[in-house]
Amino acid sequence: MAEPFSNEPIDVEHLPELHADAFVRVDPRYVWGNLTGLAATTVVVVGVAAVIVVTSGNAVAPSVVAGGLVVGLAVVAVVLVLESRRLAYQLREHDVSLRSGVIRHRVETIPFSRIQHVSVGRGLIEQWLGLATLEVSSAGPDISVPGLSVADADRIKQVVAERAGVADEPGDGPDLGLDRATTDEPDDARRLPPPPWPAP
């Protein structure tokens, strides 16, 4: 028997808020993984420039190009460090959120009920650093949470899979404090604020 559907007016004052301070930042080792890849790229760029200088005898043009690329890579490194610090996730009773972006801040939330698939992947550098990436897929967008410790990634994957109903064998799952995420929150005013300009 299907549950009868109702759609009564609700008091938006009591809607749970996505608290900014409840985001969990990814493992600090994640930034080292990114910087390692960038350092390898820098070494290749400088090496290629050195080979060109030695073989051609023209030192100016390759040096200028390589120098420009190295400066660009340095800027990318700064952005990567800042982005790693901003990268964070938040699990609540009914959804998972990812905070990302340095220049363009972004908070993306996928309700558990819309998750189609969840998986954990580990690249070479991640294996070296003991990290993993959690991939959460929906019929629309996907969320990728890199920089998780392997244990955290597996635990979160298990919890998300169970709550999304996509796990093969649902278990009890570890206590990640999800039940406290919204029930203990204060009932802050969650009303659509009036627009600061006159109504049409």
Add this chain to the structure above:
Amino acid sequence: MIDLSEPRRQSPLAIVLLGLRAVRSLGVVQIGVALLFIVRGAADGRLVLVGFVVIAGFTGVSVLSWWRYTFRLVDGELLVTKGVLRNDRLTVGVGRIQSIAIEQELLHRLTGLVKVVIDTAGSAQSEFTIDAVERPVAEELLRRATEIGAARPTMGASDTATSEAAAATTERIVFQHTPHRLAVAALTMSPWAGLALLVPLVAVADQVLEPFGEELSDVAPDVDVNGLGWWLAPVVAVSAVVFVTILNLGRVFLSDWQLTLRTDDDTLRRTSGLLSLTSTTSSVDRVQVLTSRQNLLQRRAGLQDVQLSNAGAGDMRLIGCSDDEFATTATLAGLAHAGELALDRRVHPAEIWLRVRNTLVLAAAVAAVASLLVGWWALASLAVAMPVWWAIRRHVRNHRWSLGSEFATSSRVISSSTRQAVLRKTNAVRVTQTIFERRRGLASVQMVTAAGTVTVGMLPIEEANAVRDVILHGVEIDRRAWM
């Protein structure tokens, strides 16, 4: 009753269609160049021999592909085997089928066969195609898929409709466009899509136009093309507009002839086509986003283009809809029509400054470069800021959005558009902030569905966060089927 439980092959006509598809995969331009070589006699005997070998190869592969391709429907699953060098077995739960389109291209119409295009969730492309099959088989496949899909709740569906109930419902016509309506729709829409008909000609334009140039030189050798003057420009422009309008009229008649929308309350079916008949079916639950667009001419004619974005590849575009037809379509798709939406909220006026500033920066860069070529006249490019300012100001003034059981936006500058989606269709919600928005405490909200996004930018960050929370709450409290 047609038995679909035994493996079936496509009609032998599929060999021709598979061969044509393989040839098309070589590229229209390449084929055109090869044909020109042959026609002009530039190809020697060996090249012709290679051509015959290639054709024989394609024929052989097509026959093998046809022979190896079988399909059957067993226990609610569509089982397809295919592959020439390897054996591919594809199993698709019928309940996961997003849409089934029955199409009739020219060859099909001559032989009374149809093409079936089946699309499932999780792929932007059609999952697989049955190139040529008898119509009763296709209709039985469609009937069984609709029956099973309606009987089996899918992806959060709580609809308890039974197969008997689904079978009992009868399809009815919602609307059907007359040739007059199609003509009005074609003449009022932007005509540039008609240029698509000319794309194949562009590839061989030189070869096609060369004989005409030679004939023109023979007939009027004294004509100096460079001396015709600027007064030809408006004549050429008007001629071009008339030309593309006629082309677009032809395109619309070819693709949308007898455009019909049917429904049995659970599904929507769109059929159209003059030479190639296309039939696209999708369940109502799989409609994710409804978009309507109306330009100035369409507004005067009282028509609008409507698009139903569905999960999978079965989008339905309904051109030339009247207000009543739009309202009926929206209602059938479970959405409110524009007249019912209380679009009473506006975006922040900072958007005007942002866009005008960006335009000015770009125009200044262009002016700086152009000043090297034309001197101070280059500063005239900055004047573009005025129409941009006017358009953006008008856009911001008329841009409305609302959040109830649906998230909806509308905008109107010269053309107008509305875009709306029911909250339960949400797959994700994004709140983003650019540097410009952060400095002013603003943000954008994107409600992402399985088939499109509804976006509202330039909201106060508190309002954007509240919109996100309301949408997420709406997802949780509404347990009806979302796909």
